[in-house]
Amino acid sequence: MGRFASTPGLILVGMLAACTGSRRPPVLWIVLDTVSAGHLALYGGRARMPAVEAFARDALVFESAWSNFPETQFSHWSMFTGVMPEAHGNIPAFGTSGHVGPTVAELLGGRAWATAAFIGGATLDGASSGLDRGFDHYDDEDLMAPPLLARPALDVSTRARDWIAGAKRPWFVFAHFFDAHFPYMPSNPGLYDPRPRSRLDGTHQSLAPYRDFGAPMDPVDLAHIVALYDAEITEMDRHVGDLLARLRGDEIVILTADHGESFEHGYLFNHRAVLYDSVLHVPLIIKAPGVEPGRARERVELLDLYPTLLTLLDLSVETPLDGRSLLEKDPGRPGRFRLAPLPEGERRFYSRTDPWLEGALLGLRTDEWKLIWNGDALTAFDLRLDPEELRPAEAPAALLDGPRDYAGKLGLHAPFTRPLPPRRPPADRPPPDPRAQDTRLLEQLGYVERPSPQPAP
Numbered sequence: 001m002g003r004f005a006s007t008p009g010l011i012l013v014g015m016l017a018a019c020t021g022s023r024r025p026p027v028l029w030i031v032l033d034t035v036s037a038g039h040l041a042l043y044g045g046r047a048r049m050p051a052v053e054a055f056a057r058d059a060l061v062f063e064s065a066w067s068n069f070p071e072t073q074f075s076h077w078s079m080f081t082g083v084m085p086e087a088h089g090n091i092p093a094f095g096t097s098g099h100v101g102p103t104v105a106e107l108l109g110g111r112a113w114a115t116a117a118f119i120g121g122a123t124l125d126g127a128s129s130g131l132d133r134g135f136d137h138y139d140d141e142d143l144m145a146p147p148l149l150a151r152p153a154l155d156v157s158t159r160a161r162d163w164i165a166g167a168k169r170p171w172f173v174f175a176h177f178f179d180a181h182f183p184y185m186p187s188n189p190g191l192y193d194p195r196p197r198s199r200l201d202g203t204h205q206s207l208a209p210y211r212d213f214g215a216p217m218d219p220v221d222l223a224h225i226v227a228l229y230d231a232e233i234t235e236m237d238r239h240v241g242d243l244l245a246r247l248r249g250d251e252i253v254i255l256t257a258d259h260g261e262s263f264e265h266g267y268l269f270n271h272r273a274v275l276y277d278s279v280l281h282v283p284l285i286i287k288a289p290g291v292e293p294g295r296a297r298e299r300v301e302l303l304d305l306y307p308t309l310l311t312l313l314d315l316s317v318e319t320p321l322d323g324r325s326l327l328e329k330d331p332g333r334p335g336r337f338r339l340a341p342l343p344e345g346e347r348r349f350y351s352r353t354d355p356w357l358e359g360a361l362l363g364l365r366t367d368e369w370k371l372i373w374n375g376d377a378l379t380a381f382d383l384r385l386d387p388e389e390l391r392p393a394e395a396p397a398a399l400l401d402g403p404r405d406y407a408g409k410l411g412l413h414a415p416f417t418r419p420l421p422p423r424r425p426p427a428d429r430p431p432p433d434p435r436a437q438d439t440r441l442l443e444q445l446g447y448v449e450r451p452s453p454q455p456a457p
């Protein structure tokens with residue numbers, strides 16, 4: 001943290017990034033699945049990522065970036081469409097979406113970018129997630145074959161680098177690193193806990209009794225498991241770095257996480273069922289031609305990435321987007337960008353758990369307040385007095401219209417949503433029972449079966 005100047009608002013330090021003037025730069029979009037910003041040394045935490053930290057020195061680091069959906073498929077679909085989950089309509093394990101707007105892969109593929117994805121975890125298997133839509137090459141080979149379910153960072157990085165080496169420019173690559181996701185099994189368990197006093201390890205078998213809202217956990221055990229998680233993050237770094245090291249410097253690079261991980265509030269080793277800051281605060285680093293390095297403190301959300309990419313590439317889409325561009329052209333300096341000013345008034349940030357499950361939560365966050373609705377029940381936290389979200393407070397009247405406001409935003413998308421097409425069987429294997437193998441595998445990673453493809457009321 002101390003490497004950067006730090007004052008409120010936008011801070012710009014360092015040299016201008018090289019600006020090539022090209023409107024068709026390659027795009028590398030890296031997602032570190034399940035990495036909470038607060039655990040990273042880059043954000044004041046413990047887990048070192050030397051290669052990512054070095055990369056960040058020449059990039060724009062957003063200190064306050066928030067996931068809208070603490071679940072892998074929802075979050076990726078929202079990142080890659082720029083709209084909220086009820087609008088993109090993707091349902092985990094159904095592998096399809098009713099959204100008519102282009103995904104990033106469709107947007108760039110339609111303009112002659114070569115597109116490829118390198119997937120690290122089975123939750124983004126193309127057949128079950130549908131995220132392969134628009135990609136020329138979607139590398140999820142063998143991910144759903146037990147017992148693998150995940151691909152280590154070395155493999156993701158190597159595959160992505162090999163593909164880039166042979167690709168015609170411009171290209172768009174999505175690299176999905178899954179190593180920090182449960183279970184927590186670093187190769188060096190003692191990295192951040194050299195003399196562990198816990199007998200637990202980070203396996204599914206060891207942690208199953210405590211996972212989600214399970215049995216209470218001894219603080220010594222919990223500290224050890226958090227150390228394993230942090231070690232996984234650090235061990236992933238060199239492979240992310242190997243990928244970054246192959247770049248020429250004229251690419252657009254977005255590095256972020258789809259959501260964080262919960263080690264508190266009685267909800268352990270998962271992320272998808274709560275809307276506390278620990279599962280929503282994610283790292284976000286953008287490096288692009290014409291974008292000055294520095295640190296920005298404005299609160300931004302993952303929904304903003306799609307419109308930001310449009311700005312950087314000077315493109316537009318006809319369908320409505322829920323985010324806003326974080327950058328704008330600098331009128332005084334052709335080919336360069338500056339942070340876009342925040343909209344007038346207090347900005348609301350919405351988050352959501354799976355809207356297709358009963359008991360779905362809706363979260364509304366401002367700089368000062370967090371409100372969480374569970375149906376008609378409302379819990380509010382005054383973040384100025386209670387940043388750990390432990391003591392419910394009386395919600396301010398001005399924010400009580402959250403559910404109505406959110407529903408109004410969704411209504412804007414209705415003309416751009418088509419009925420969900422049937423679930424697609426994988427092309428290269430026999431049609432599976434849609435609730436059998438794929439779903440069981442997803443459940444092992446903490447995902448559950450969807451009761452029906454209709455949003456919960």
Ligand SMILES: [Zn+2]
Pocket residue numbers: 033034071072073258259
């Ligand atoms: Zn995820």
